[in-house]
Amino acid sequence: MGIYVITGASSGIGAKTAEILRERGHEVVNIDLKDGDIEANLATKEGRAGAIAELHERYPEGIDAMICNAGVSGGKVPISLIISLNYFGATEMAKGVRDLLEKKGGSCVITSSNSIAQGAARMDVAGMLNNQADEDRILELVKDVDPAVGHVYYASTKYALARWVRRMSPDWGSRGVRLNAIAPGNVRTAMTANMLPEQRAAMEAIPVPTHFGEEPLMEPIEIANAMAFIASPEASGINGVVLFVDGGTDALLNSEKVY
């Protein structure tokens, strides 16, 4: 059985993924702000460094999977938190444990979002994250941005994550580590429950083909099953993929985009 590390597994999609991995007999390590096996604030450099050091201390022989899932959206979340947690909290954690994944021929999964398929992401923000990647400088640039446009910055961080996965996966693959992203649709979790009425209305306007006629929300288990699969050795041929788990919403919105 494997050692699966997952961030943000005290709630929502992460909690469900951790539950099914444990049911399958794996050792699961939840890194979270609260109620984690390792407690760390992944929006900070210190929090990430502490968690990475702890993993090296506990698992010198390596780990089988790293699922970088913690993220924020909904409500009036500061733009700086969206940038630091969603983008750097995932990419820096992934980079920080790659050596542990290499020891076991492991797999890394990053939680993106199907908001990247809805045209909400700003390419200049996503480009800044992917190409400049200096966290302090970027936080300085966004310090006066109104949280009311948080959804745009959210989609931008998730777009940048998906592109980071595509760019990095050939190199990671050549080192024996698969790197993929999951892009969930809207899911019934604390994140969507915390949305402001206008954010909720915008979300509910987006149909999910498998859920026509119902509230357009997926259940955490639908995402967790895909996450557990792509992280596992059963997905050994899958690398560099951004897997939409959104009931077909991406296909509905972008049916001409086949590649």
Ligand SMILES: NC(=O)c1ccc[n+]([C@@H]2O[C@H](COP(=O)([O-])OP(=O)(O)OC[C@H]3O[C@@H](n4cnc5c(N)ncnc54)[C@H](O)[C@@H]3O)[C@@H](O)[C@H]2O)c1
């Ligand atoms: N729910 C959705 O509709 C949806 C859709 C697409 C993508 N996603 C993504 O899925 C992931 C999980 O979201 P969810 O809906 O399960 O949300 P959630 O709010 O239920 O869970 C998020 C988890 O992250 C943890 N967390 C928050 N801030 C943290 C920090 N600074 N350091 C460490 N951990 C922290 C929380 O404690 C919580 O356990 C996120 O990356 C989110 O962007 C969610």
